[in-house]
Structures are given as C-alpha cells and as structure tokens.
Amino acid sequence: MPNKQESNRSNIPICQAPDPLLKKPDLRVCWGATDCHAHICGPHSIYPYSPQRIYTPPDALLPQYQSLLETLGIERAVLVQPSIYADDNRALLNALGTNPKHLRGVAVVNTNITDSYLEELHHAGVRGVRCNIVDLADAKGILPMDNLRYLADKIAPFGWHMEFLMHANEFPDLNQILKEFPVPVVLGHLGYIKTSHGIHDRGFQNLLALMREGRAWVKLTGPYRISSFAQPPYSDTNAFAQALLEANSNQLVWGSDWPHVMVKGFMPNDADLLDLLINWVPDSLLREKILRENPARLYQFN
Template sequence: MGLNPNNAPLCQAPDQALKKPGLVLCKNATDCHAHICGPQSLYPYIANRIYTPPDALLPHYEALLDALGVQRSVLVQPSIYGTDNRALLAAIQKNPSRFRGVAVVDWDISDTALEDLHLAGIRGVRCNIVDLAEAKGVLPISQLSALANKIAPFGWHLEFLMHVNEFPDLAQLLSNFPVPVVLGHLGYLKTNLGVKDRGFQNLLSLMREERAWVKLTGPYRITSEARVPYADTNPFAHALIAANPRQVVWGTDWPHVMVKGVMPNDADLVDLLQEWVPDATLRRQVLSENPERLYQFEGDA
C-alpha cells in the first residue's frame, strides 16, 4: 500500500473504549457522518492524499453504534479514496437497512452509474475542498451545477466540506442549484470568528430558506479548547438550531481523522447534544426525523 507516498501524516487512531453516553438517544437515532477506512489490503488509499489514517473498519464501528444507542448511519466517502467508492459501498452492503452513503464521483458520471449508486444506498455526492493537495479552497460552481442537475432526479443532495467564512457570497453562488446542499462541522469556521461572521450568517439565512442543511459534527475541528465539552461551540450549535431545526442533522465524525490534540471519546460527543439541543422534541427531529427525510431511510434499522 505504501505507507506515506507523499509524506501524508499518519493519524492517531480513534478512542477504542466503547462507553455508553449519559444521554439516552431516541428511536432510530442516526449518525449522519462517519467514514470507513480500509482494510488497506483490499482498498488502498490514493497516493495524492493529505493524511494517512489507520484502518477504521465496519465491525468496530457497528459495535460503537450499538454502545452509543445509534440505530442508523450515513457513511461518507473520505478524501483518501478519491472517487473509488468500493470500501463505502461494501460497508453499506453489509447492512443496507442501517446504512446510507454519500459518495464522491467523477464530474462526467453517467446516469446509469448514478442509478446503480442509488440502488446501492447512495443518497448524495460530496465535494471536499478542504482536504486536498491541489485546488484547495476552490468551489467549482459550473461543474457542481451540472452535477446537481444530474443527481436531482434521484432526490440526492450535494455535501460540501468547506469553511463558510471563506465564502461570504455562498447564497449567490448556490442560487441556481436544483438540489439541497449540506455543510459539515457546524459550517467549519473557527469559533474565534464568532457567530456574527458574515459567512456564518449567510449560512443561517440559507437554512431559514430551506436551501441548506448543516451537520452538527467535528466540534474539535473548530474549537479553541483542548478537550470536551468544547463550550465555545455552543453558540454556533444554538444559532443553527434556532435558524431552522428541520435543516440540522448530527454525526460522530468517526474515526476523527487528523485530530492532533486529545482524541475525544464518542460517548462524550453524544453527550454534547444535551447542551446543543436540550429540548427532547427537537433532539428527536435532529437525530431521527431529519435524517429520514434527507437520506431516504425506510422503516426501522
């Protein structure tokens, strides 16, 4: 597999302890953001990557979900695989009622290939403009618009990993998109920028207009604090919920690639929901009802 062809740094492994959170989650609670990495012997990472995670495999992840009280999951294609979705699709196939997926595809993908992905459980396409070796921070609007028109008949969405503070004109850029957009990591702006940041405020406007969704994920990626509870993320989570609770989902971000400080335990991340979404009715909406709409889950997992 080649350990580090481009000196892509090795990531620390996730916390292996399977703790139960203090918060008891609702029926059909859904982790809307996790990655399967490996096994590298079957699914090697691309050479042009910026990090090298250890194998993070489905059996441990399913055990983690069970410990957390999470019934459903959305697996998201990590940048280490480019457009090779084999590991993602293999994981979904193991338990199709429990899993949905967000893939990365070529711009010129055919309608037939999209239909095959839909049948395999894919419900969206990811555009990551952060974890790149080249063209970082560039939003290819014309290509994204064309792709959005291709995926619209399937009821899919486009998921962006981007820093909203770098795109204060995001609403204008996305004005003609025929599909919803989903943004990760609470908008992925550092907490020291504050909730009044223009890009974050425009994101809130997009949510009010039901043009954008946001994932409550990866608080350790935006905080200035070293460990949970990452209290400086609370105003951002509260603002997102207040803007439109129907447009918010939650996820663990397991296996927490590229965490350089203290690795959080996933049970502690679940318990952040008690502060982020203290109302039980809204929490059920975020954890169960919203994911069911966005990812087209059917019945119980």
C-alpha cells in the same frame, strides 16, 4: 496499512486511531437515531488508499464502527466517502451492502459519471455526493460552479443532495453563490468555521440564511475541528449550535465524525461527543427531530 517508514518517505502524515474505549453516553437517544457522518477506512490491503491522499488513517473497519453504534444506542448511520479513496467508492459500497435497511452513503464522483452508475449507487443506498472544497487550489471564496451545477443537475432526479467540505467563513456570499442551485447542500462541522470568527461572521450568517430558506443543511459534527478548546465540552461551540438551531431545526442532523481522522492532540471519546447534544439541543423533542426525523428525510430512510 502502510508502515510508518513508507508514509514518512511520501510525506503523508499518519493519523492517530479513535479512542477504543466503548462507554455508554449519558444521553439516551430515541429509536431510529442516526449517525449522519462516519467513515469506513480499509482494510488497506483490499481497498488501497489514493496516492494523492493528504493523510493515512489506521484501518477503521465496519465491525468496529458497528460496536460503537451499539454502545451509543444508535440504530442508523450514514457513511461518507473519505478523501483517502478519491472517487473509488468500493469500500463504501461494500459497507452499505452489509445492512441496506440501516445504512446510507455519500459518495464521491466525477462530472463524467454515467446515469447507469448513478442508478447503481442509488440502489446501493447512496443519497448524496461529496465535494471537497477545502483542498481546492482555487482562490478563497470561489467555487467551480459550472462543474458543480452540471453534477447537481445529474443527481437531482434521484433526490440527492450535494455535501460540501468547506469553511463557511471563506464564502461570505454563500447564499448568492448557491442561489437557485438545483439540489440541497449540506455543510459539516457546524459550518466548519473556527469559533474565533464568531457567529456574526458574514459567511456563517449567510449559511443561516440558506437554512432558513430550506436550501442548506448543517451537520452537528466535529466540534474539535472548530473549537479553541482542546477537550470536551468545547463550550465555545454552543453559540454556533444555538444559532443553527434557531435558524432552522428542520435542517440539522448530528454525526460522530468517526474515526476522527487528522485529529491532533487529545482524541475525544464518542460517548462524550454524543453527550454534547445535551447542551447544544436541550429540548428532547428537538433532539429527536435532529437524530431521527431529519435524517430520515435527507437520506431517505424508510
């Protein structure tokens, strides 16, 4: 990893590391439970980060993550390409190759991607592409739809989805914007809307509409990214989780968001984050659906 002096010279903030304490959660998860959102970062000496990155994480390596999964009792995982690598998917593909039965991936690609590379990614376990909308310079509420539709048409034959890193509240007409979009869409962090906006926010309500129609999925991830509270249990996220659950429990998955990049202040423990499902989804059968059955459909686990 670049040293602190190097990072300071380039004005790229260094992230704090995840909590190293491995502890058992109170929640006993079902067999086949899946963490649908985690990142592998590094080794930086082998897979250097993009000069255009907006943060520098410490190495967060696959063996460390696998130890966490074992402690939590989680069998399967979905690795999402972090922005630090832009569209260089080598670290992701290397990780996927270590356990193709239990690992799937979400890659970052350009619109000029070839069909042969898409086939290579699919064979490696990739089941979706990620598009970073948060950091786009375009005005709020505007998506580069021509490029997105072009890319969606290319991935549609593979049965993939498109994952947006975006704030739902910034797109109040999301259901109209994505009308007749060629592939399912996925949003993380419960819609990535600050809880202060409330569940009646127009963008969030239209995200719920997309879920009811089966056109959008939402990840129950990153409550610390939207909550007004600094530490678990982030009780102000409960209403958002309940609204998502009522909209369509078939379109929900859970993820740890490990290694929690760019978290400032208190770093939550992953066992405590998993235990939030007890409040978010009190019904054990629904939790089983969210942890196992839904991910199996979305990410094509056999």
